[in-house]
Amino acid sequence: MPSQPTKAPTDAKFFRLLDNGSLRTAPVFVHHLLMKAPSILLAAGLFLTGAPAGAAPLLLVDASSGNVLAAQEATRSWHPASLTKLMTAHLALTAVQAGRLTMNTSVALSARAVSQAPTKLGVPVGTSLRLEDALTVMMVKSANDVAVAIAEAVGGSEAAFVATMNAEARRLGMSGTRFVNANGLHDDRQVTNARDMAVLMVAVLGYHSDHADLFRTPSIEVDGRVLKNTNKLVEDYDALEATKTGFVCASGFNVVASAVRGGRRVIAVVMGSPSAAVRTRITRDLLETGLSEANAPIGNLLTLKADAPAPGADLRRLKCGRQGPAVAKATVAGGDAKRVEVPPPRD
Numbered sequence: 001m002p003s004q005p006t007k008a009p010t011d012a013k014f015f016r017l018l019d020n021g022s023l024r025t026a027p028v029f030v031h032h033l034l035m036k037a038p039s040i041l042l043a044a045g046l047f048l049t050g051a052p053a054g055a056a057p058l059l060l061v062d063a064s065s066g067n068v069l070a071a072q073e074a075t076r077s078w079h080p081a082s083l084t085k086l087m088t089a090h091l092a093l094t095a096v097q098a099g100r101l102t103m104n105t106s107v108a109l110s111a112r113a114v115s116q117a118p119t120k121l122g123v124p125v126g127t128s129l130r131l132e133d134a135l136t137v138m139m140v141k142s143a144n145d146v147a148v149a150i151a152e153a154v155g156g157s158e159a160a161f162v163a164t165m166n167a168e169a170r171r172l173g174m175s176g177t178r179f180v181n182a183n184g185l186h187d188d189r190q191v192t193n194a195r196d197m198a199v200l201m202v203a204v205l206g207y208h209s210d211h212a213d214l215f216r217t218p219s220i221e222v223d224g225r226v227l228k229n230t231n232k233l234v235e236d237y238d239a240l241e242a243t244k245t246g247f248v249c250a251s252g253f254n255v256v257a258s259a260v261r262g263g264r265r266v267i268a269v270v271m272g273s274p275s276a277a278v279r280t281r282i283t284r285d286l287l288e289t290g291l292s293e294a295n296a297p298i299g300n301l302l303t304l305k306a307d308a309p310a311p312g313a314d315l316r317r318l319k320c321g322r323q324g325p326a327v328a329k330a331t332v333a334g335g336d337a338k339r340v341e342v343p344p345p346r347d
Contacts, residue, residue, distance in 0.1 A: 056272030
């Protein structure tokens with residue numbers, strides 16, 4: 001596991017604005033292409049040949065102020081894939097804070113949960129996990145079956161939980177986001193944007209600092225099986241505070257990550273990357289830029305905001321990650337996008 005990052009202030013001005021609803025009521029200002037540090041963008045390969053408008057979302061934010069330090073297509077609608085699980089974890093931990101659940105609450109995998117497509121834990125109907133273990137499996141393995149089981153434990157049903165997800169997104173001011181499931185398996189209606197994912201990460205860090213380890217756990221053992229986190233940032237980026245990756249063919253490789261050094265906290269969001277390796281490289285470069293350099297702000301999350309959810313960019317017609325069109329129709333999300341006939345891409 002990476003070394004414990006230096007604590008950043010928890011009473012940041014921006015988090016207080018988020019918590020009192022200022023993000024929800026802020027004036028709307030949509031600016032699709034705020035650009036800075038073009039050398040980083042070019043090195044990352046985030047100008048997607050063949051993609052609509054040719055560019056994928058990217059965002060770097062100072063989490064204490066909400067100031068935008070670098071951005072590209074930050075409010076462009078995109079499919080979140082397993083970044084969805086950040087909201088699932090946030091609501092589960094919120095239920096614990098409210099005393100409705102505990103970290104020892106039993107989470108049973110229903111038939112609906114077990115029926116989810118990979119990546120998943122793959123256990124029989126009726127298997128139970130402690131909520132703490134279920135959350136860790138969901139974050140480490142990006143298990144879609146466990147995500148649905150958590151949703152059912154918190155909300156009574158996945159449908160009720162999704163309604164709560166959308167209510168919380170509205171409360172946080174995530175104006176470009178719509179959820180239709182708890183795990184991120186592809187649905188054309190499930191959309192977000194880089195700006196909204198940064199806002200969600202601010203909420204996760206602000207509300208759940210006592211559970212920060214959950215969002216950077218390298219592995220967990222379940223019944224003798226060691227499940228490993230395939231996110232390379234978790235392995236070797238010492239400043240890492242929290243992260244979640246996601247992949248479906250329609251979205252490409254997504255990630256949101258926060259890092260802390262010397263009391264400064266920054267959040268990077270990368271969406272639509274052509275591979276996991278490129279995603280890791282650009283995210284690391286963005287985080288290092290935010291932590292190491294004095295960057296003049298080019299905007300703020302309070303005013304950089306989409307009007308409403310919109311149809312997301314769809315990359316399924318392009319090469320799916322590092323693989324060919326044979327997997328482009330797979331509806332998968334998580335640590336591994338599994339197909340029997342081809343090796344799985346990594347989340």
